[in-house]
Structure formats: C-alpha cells, structure tokens
Amino acid sequence: MKSFKTIAAQGEITIIRIGDAPENKGLPKGCAQLPPENGHYVIGHSETGHHHVIDVKGASVGVLEKAPEGMRILRAILQNPTTLTHLRDHDTHEPIALEPGEYEFRIGREFDPYQEIARRQAD
Amino acid sequence: MSNEALQHFANATISADDLLKRYKIACDLKQSVYPESIENAIRQWATNIGAPNVPIKFVTNIEDMKEAARTAKDAWAAKDAWDAWVTKDARAAWATRAAKDARAAWATRAAGDAWDAWAAKDAWAAKDAWAARAAWAAKDLTYLSTTVIGADKDRALFQKWLPIFEAFEAGAFALWIGDNTFYVAVIPSIVKVDDQRRLHCEDGPAFAWLNDIKDYYWHGVNVPESWIMNRSSLTAEIALSQSNIELRRAACDILGWEAILKNLKAITVDRDDDPQIGELLEAKLPGEDRDFITARYLRVRCGTGRVFAVCVPPTTKTALDAQAWMLGLPTGKFLPPEVRT
Numbered sequence: 001m002k003s004f005k006t007i008a009a010q011g012e013i014t015i016i017r018i019g020d021a022p023e024n025k026g027l028p029k030g031c032a033q034l035p036p037e038n039g040h041y042v043i044g045h046s047e048t049g050h051h052h053v054i055d056v057k058g059a060s061v062g063v064l065e066k067a068p069e070g071m072r073i074l075r076a077i078l079q080n081p082t083t084l085t086h087l088r089d090h091d092t093h094e095p096i097a098l099e100p101g102e103y104e105f106r107i108g109r110e111f112d113p114y115q116e117i118a119r120r121q122a123d
Numbered sequence: 124m125s126n127e128a129l130q131h132f133a134n135a136t137i138s139a140d141d142l143l144k145r146y147k148i149a150c151d152l153k154q155s156v157y158p159e160s161i162e163n164a165i166r167q168w169a170t171n172i173g174a175p176n177v178p179i180k181f182v183t184n185i186e187d188m189k190e191a192a193r194t195a196k197d198a199w200a201a202k203d204a205w206d207a208w209v210t211k212d213a214r215a216a217w218a219t220r221a222a223k224d225a226r227a228a229w230a231t232r233a234a235g236d237a238w239d240a241w242a243a244k245d246a247w248a249a250k251d252a253w254a255a256r257a258a259w260a261a262k263d264l265t266y267l268s269t270t271v272i273g274a275d276k277d278r279a280l281f282q283k284w285l286p287i288f289e290a291f292e293a294g295a296f297a298l299w300i301g302d303n304t305f306y307v308a309v310i311p312s313i314v315k316v317d318d319q320r321r322l323h324c325e326d327g328p329a330f331a332w333l334n335d336i337k338d339y340y341w342h343g344v345n346v347p348e349s350w351i352m353n354r355s356s357l358t359a360e361i362a363l364s365q366s367n368i369e370l371r372r373a374a375c376d377i378l379g380w381e382a383i384l385k386n387l388k389a390i391t392v393d394r395d396d397d398p399q400i401g402e403l404l405e406a407k408l409p410g411e412d413r414d415f416i417t418a419r420y421l422r423v424r425c426g427t428g429r430v431f432a433v434c435v436p437p438t439t440k441t442a443l444d445a446q447a448w449m450l451g452l453p454t455g456k457f458l459p460p461e462v463r464t
Contacts, residue, residue, distance in 0.1 A: 002462040009460040011425060012368075014450050068451035086464075093426055094464035108449045111434045113408055113418035114364065121368055121433065121449075 001083070003097040010084055010093045012108040012121040013044045013052055020101050021077050031062030031075050043074060043084060043105050050088035054098065058082070070109035070118030077102050142272045142288075149292045150265060152310045156294030164293060165307055168286035174305075182299070182308040184334045191299035191306035192261065198302040261308075262298040264291045308333060317342055326351065344373040351377075359386035360408055363420070363432060372431050380422070380430065389420070395442040398424045399463055403435075403442045421445040426463035 002008065008015045027033065034041055041061040044052035054061070058080030064073040078100050086093040108121045148154070162179045169177045182188050267284070268291040274280040290307070299306040313331035317323035321343030322330055328337035328348075339351045349356045354377070362374035362383060375383055383389070387406035394402040401423030407415040419439050420432040423446075435445040447457035 002464055004461045007458050007460045009426065009463045011427075011464075014460060071451040073451070096462065096464060106450045106452075108433075109451065110368070110449065111418075111436050112366070113416050113434055113437070118436075119366075 001095050001097050003099075008096050010052060010086060010096050011044065013084070014106045014108070015084065015096065015098070016104040016106070018075075018102040018104055021079055022102060027060055027062040027077060028075055030065050032065055034061040034063055034074065041076070043076075044107055050086065052084060052086050052093070054078075054082050054084055058100075068109075068118070070111075070120055072107040072120050074105040074107075075103070076105065145292065146268060146272060146288075149268070152296075152314060154292060154294055154310070156309045158294075158309070160293035161290050161295045161307060161309070164286040164290035165295065165298070165305055168284070168290070169305055171283045171286065178304045180304050180306050182297075182306050182333065185336065187306070188308065188333065191301070191308075194301035194304065194306070195261070195299040198300060262300065264295050264298055267291075267298075313337075324351070341373040341377055344369050346370065346373050346377070350374065359383040359406075363387070363406070363408065363418070363434075368431060368433070372429065375430075375432060383432075392419065392439075393441040397459065399426075400446055400459065401442045403439060403445055404432075405437075419445070421449070 004015070004017075006017050036056040039056055040051070040053035041056055041059060042051045042053055043061070046052075054076070059076060059078050059082060061074055061076045064075060067073045078098055080100060082098050084096045084098060086095070109118045110121050111118055158181065165179050166177070169175065169179075180187075180191075182191050264287060268288045270284040271281050271288045274284060294309045295307050296310040297308040311330060311332040313324075313328055315322070315324040315327075315329045322338075322340035322345075323342045324340065327339075328351075329340035330336070330338040337348070339346050339348050341350070350373075357374060357378060359378060359382065362371060362378055365371035365374055378386075384404065384406075387408070389404040389406040392403040392405050401421045404420045404422055406418055406420060408418050417437045419435050419437050421435055421439075421442060422430060422432050423442075424430050433445070433449060435448050439445045439448060441454075443457065444454050446459075447454040450457065
C-alpha cells in the first residue's frame with residue numbers, strides 16, 4: 001500500500017489531491033454522477049475486467065462532462081479513508097491509500113496515428 | 124489415480140489434512156483421466172442430489188460446450204437457481220477454514236491457472252459470445268470438490284459430495300447441469316505458466332482444453348496464435364498499431380524492443396533522465412494512402428517495472444511534453460507523481 005500527499009499514479013490513472021472534502025459534500029458543477037458497479041466505483045475501466053476501483057462507502061464520484069479529446073476525468077469526494085485497488089492477480093498495480101478529501105482522477109490518453117485522434121488508454 | 128485408490132479413500136476415515144493433500148495433487152492437473160470413473164462418480168452424485176439415472180455426456184469440443192451451456196441455462200431458467208437447489212447445504216462447508224485452505228492451495232496450482240485461462244475468454248465475449256455463456260453456466264469441479272474438505276465432521280454432507288471429489292481426482296473439470304442430461308468436461312491437456320504463474324508459453328499454446336481450444340499467452344496476455352507459432356508474421360508495424368495497450372506491450376515484448384526500433388528505424392527525439400518520464404521516439408509507420416505516417420512514441424516504464432510504448436501526437440517535442448499531453452495538461456502544469464504503482 002502506497003500513500004501520497006498531492007499526486008500519484010496507478011497504471012494509466014493519475015490521482016491528484018485537490019484538498020479537503022467540501023462541507024456541502026457535493027460534486028463540482030459539470031460532473032455527472034458515476035453509478036456504482038458491484039459495490040465499487042470503477043475509476044479505470046479495463047477491457048479485460050481488470051478495473052481500478054474504490055469502495056462506494058462514503059464516496060461520491062462524478063465524470064467531468066467536458067474534457068480534452070480522448071480524456072476521461074473523474075472527480076471524487078471521499079468522506080472516509082479508502083483505497084484505489086487494481087483488480088488483477090498478476091502484474092498488479094499496488095493499492096494506493098486515499099485519505100478523506102477531494103480528488104481528481106485523470107485516465108491517460110494516447111494518440112492513434114492512423115485515425116489522427118486521441119483516445120483513452122486501454123489495458 | 125486408480126479406482127482402487129479412490130475406493131480406499133471413500134471408505135477410510137480420513138483427516139481434513141489428508142483430504143487437502145489429495146486435493147493439492149489433483150489441482151496440479153497431472154492426473155490421468157478415467158472416463159468410466161468420472162461417469163460413475165457423477166452418476167452417484169446425481170443420485171445423491173435427487174437426479175438418479177440422468178445420462179452423463181462428455182463435452183469434447185466447443186460445439187458440445189455450447190450445447191451444454193445452452194441446456195444448462197434453459198434448465199436454470201425453468202427452476203430455482205441451481206445454487207439454491209443443490210448447494211444450499213454445501214455453503215457452510217465452503218466457508219470452513221479447511222475449505223478455504225484448500226482453495227488457497229488451488230489458487231497456486233495448475234487448476235487455478237486453467238480457470239484463469241477460461242475466465243479470460245469471458246473477457247473476449249465480444250468476439251466469442253459463446254464463451255461468456257459457457258462460463259456462466261458451468262460448474263467448477265475444482266471448487267465444488269472443496270465441499271468434502273469443509274464437511275469432514277458432517278458425514279451425510281461428506282458422503283453426498285464425495286463423488287464430486289472423486290470425479291475431480293479421476294480427471295473431471297467442469298460440469299453443466301441440464302434437466303435431462305449432465306455434461307462433463309475433463310481437465311485441460313495443457314496449462315503452462317511463467318515464474319509468476321501467469322499463463323505463458325513461448326513456443327505453443329499455454330492453455331489447451333477439449334479437442335479444439337488452444338489459447339496462446341504471453342506473460343498473462345492472450346495473444347493471437349500467429350504471434351507465437353509464426354513469429355515472422357508479427358512485425359513492428361503490427362505490434363505498434365495494436366489499439367489495446369496490453370496487446371501492444373506483449374507484441375513488443377515478443378519482438379523485442381531493439382528489433383522494433385531497428386525495424387522501424389526509430390530515432391530518439393528526447394530522453395528524460397527519469398525512466399518513468401521516458402524516452403520520446405519517432406518512427407515511420409506504413410500508411411494506406413501515403414508512403415508512411417510519422418508517429419512519435421513515448422517509451423516509458425510503469426510502476427510495475429514493465430515498459431510500454433504509448434503513441435503521442437507527432438508534434439510532441441519532449442518526453443515531458445508527452446507525459447503532460449497524456450494527462451491532458453500543459454507541460455508547465457505537469458508534476459511527476461510522488462509514487463507510481
């Protein structure tokens with residue numbers, strides 16, 4: 001388990017701590033609430049099912065509706081300590097501890113040289 | 124395992140430790156397959172759960188598996204869920220420490236790897252829809268066998284589930300329960316892993332099951348057969364144009380980075396001192412309408428120590444620019460992560 005103060009990365013996901021959890025607990029404007037899946041919020045979706053997830057308890061997660069081409073940016077407000085976990089049993093990215101607070105998750109993008117577009121990285 | 128040995132096992136008073144030892148041996152999937160013993164054991168178990176005289180059919184190929192899955196799915200739809208019907212009394216046994224110990228052993232042996240291989244097919248459901256259905260409907264005998272290990276103090280439960288353990292020891296692997304037929308598949312013929320127990324074989328299938336399933340893996344990544352069996356068919360252009368980053372990494376691994384860079388005559392544009400920031404390379408890819416496409420790749424090491432090539436826009440000037448672009452940030456706002464995993 002790793003911990004950090006401001007910025008960390010788990011695979012293609014970069015985690016930026018914005019600050020303490022806001023009093024009103026609401027997600028910022030321009031965020032669409034992310035529905036939980038099987039007791040988790042899927043922060044990084046994997047084609048092979050090896051998602052990067054956090055527990056739903058005490059968490060509120062939204063997807064930024066306007067993001068640069070190919071980017072997926074999530075905002076999260078965590079009232080409880082939790083962990084970003086990679087659901088894979090080999091080449092697993094070590095869990096990262098998340099203290100209560102407001103966070104941004106940026107899922108990395110890549111460029112398709114043939115289609116000349118940016119797209120989200122997949123694993 | 125001989126029938127005599129199975130018979131001895133069935134009649135003897137045996138400790139949970141001994142059961143666990145036998146279970147571990149079976150989980151290595153090295154046992155000989157005895158179809159007659161499997162059939163007898165499954166038939167006995169069918170009788171024990173109130174389905175006497177049910178025909179037992181062996182699944183030998185993908186088509187058989189489709190039929191088994193379809194039949195099992197239809198059967199489930201027509202009655203209470205199978206889990207509630209048959210395994211209600213087994214659940215307490217599965218929760219015991221002994222059964223959990225057994226499953227921990229299972230996870231480090233070939234049986235676990237084999238099921239990982241099959242589970243991986245589930246992820247390929249878009250291409251192989253049948254696999255998802257088959258995976259959903261099948262019963263895992265390696266799991267159900269742990270019932271007897273957890274039930275050693277409950278004689279009735281032990282006797283009820285012993286035939287499943289015996290069937291596994293005799294080489295049974297998966298079971299589909301239909302209304303009028305039980306279908307059984309025997310253990311995979313090939314399960315090969317690397318030193319981290321990821322499915323892996325450099326010169327053949329890492330997973331072979333039934334008559335017509337051969338899956339090729341490179342350190343846990345399911346790759347096309349041709350990449351392993353006809354190495355010359357895998358070119359640097361094919362490797363770098365894979366849209367799935369794991370497949371791209373596997374392809375680059377198979378070819379070797381030096382071969383890729385040499386083949387594409389890639390040149391270094393910029394190299395950061397930090398290997399987790401990486402090296403920016405430029406390569407010429409074959410295009411359709413043009414002679415070539417200029418592409419830039421960030422060759423970078425991730426937190427697990429693996430090296431990836433991530434394509435970035437051809438206008439990217441430095442490795443740091445590439446890192447910032449990947450996160451949708453201007454270079455001036457990019458900060459290297461304090462930790463990477």
